[in-house]
Amino acid sequence: MEKILENAATLLASSENNIRQNIDHPGSAFSFYSDSINKIGDSIVAMARDSKSRFLVVISSCDDETIVEFTGDRIGTDEIAAKICPLNAANAKALRKVFPWTAPISLRDRKTTVGCGDRLGCATVGHIAAAKEFQVTPVLAQQSIRELALTGRTYRDVVDDTCFMVFQAGYKDGYGADGDHLKTIDDIDVALAADMLMITLDLSDIMNAAAGDWPRSEIDAAFDKLPEGTKQHIIDTYADKTFTVKSSKVNIDAATAKRCAVMYLGALDYAATVHEHLAERRGNKFDLEVSIDETTSPTLPSHHLFIAKELLLRNVEFTSLAPRFIGEFQKGIDYIGDKAEFDRQFRVHADIAQANGDYKVSIHSGSDKFMVYPTIGEMTDMRLHLKTAGTSWLEAVRVIAQHDPVLYRSMHKCSLDNFAAMQELYHITADINKIADVDSLKDEELPALMEQLEARQLLHITYGPILNDKVIRPLFFAAMHKFEKEYHQGIYKHFYKHLNLLGVPKR
Ligand SMILES: [Zn+2]
CATH class of the missing domain: 3.30.200 (Phosphorylase Kinase; domain 1)
Known part of the structure; x- marks a missing residue:
């Protein structure tokens, strides 16, 4: 000095x-x-x-x-x-x-946005390196309450770590910060206080998801209890109507109209309350995403259309909406399901968004869904938000597997010890018995585990226990500091692949 x-x-x-x-x-x-x-x-x-x-x-x-x-x-x-x-x-x-450019901004006017989700506070420079090459705006800070609990961080920590890395990279094009999967106004206020201007409102608890499987008689009974004016509006607007949305047609029969009312109206009123709160606190400097993806069954196009129309009717300005798509979007691996059926349904979802205020279709658990990226990019005309998170963590694990085999083995064993408990939080179907015993693998064979689906999912969902392990934690962060360049290079390559396959135009 x-x-x-x-x-x-x-x-x-x-x-x-x-x-x-x-x-x-x-x-x-x-x-x-x-x-x-x-x-x-x-x-x-x-x-x-x-x-x-x-x-x-x-x-x-x-x-x-x-x-x-x-x-x-x-x-x-x-x-x-x-x-x-x-x-x-x-x-x-x-x-x-x-340097005001180090602070997050609202991304209402940005067409293509990608959530990066850096759980470690050291991946952002790699995300920026990839984003800089494409016509995309990164949401560099993005974390759910669940992730905060598992990593022992606060929203303030998440945004501050991002600011420092934005400065480190000299990145002045603007970025977003997403308080992901928030359910209460109290939690939203914590995120807002930390300058997170994107709020992902998760309606999965407040909506009546169970009514998706109720028999007709039960739906009719619940519908009958709604106020007269509401019932009239639902029947007049939706029952037995066919909506032409761009190239798609969406039919809503009377039974579906009633079912949607029972499932969603309460949640949509709540979304309107949240929207009013955001507008009061932030004027028009916020991005509201409405998410209904954490439910057990896929969002039917008819339900998606109902939700979009009712949000607009309530004057809710939402930037993006996250339906649950058909097939499986499991953590850390490619899409599982019928690709042709996905393409067919996704076309309708994209048409609904474009015909109803042109909001962005948001894809959650979006990392590594390479098989469906071309469809998503093409059908939305790049007007989309893609959320990724765990994949950046897996790139960190890859760096450890490559450079510190002793540490990798202890992380891997910690994962195995905590796998059953973490399966309660994350839905995955990996058969971890297919993963070789790490003690029988040679050092140079360890990095290949990051190409094996079962090992990827094992390590993906156990980041919390690994990062909270008193012995592993300091060794892990010391290694991440030492191999910073290698880590950023790995993230860059992985993100480049994501953006490229989505078809995001180059700068
Ligand atoms: Zn989600």
């Missing part, structure tokens, strides 16, 4: 490009991330790393207004000073103030 102070005056008088070339010193214990170097007023702000951690460095003359925003150890003289600033909440806040 002292070495940097020696020629700080020269650096401060140089252009950003010259600073990039001259700031690193051979023999110094730390190195700068070149893309993070920013000159503002009489200060240079940059990210750097040593063998243990990453941190911000601010170099400034005469304690100018930028350096006083950041907290950290200050060295130097009255004329030239530097601060080494830890990556904490106060410095993330300062970073967003000094």
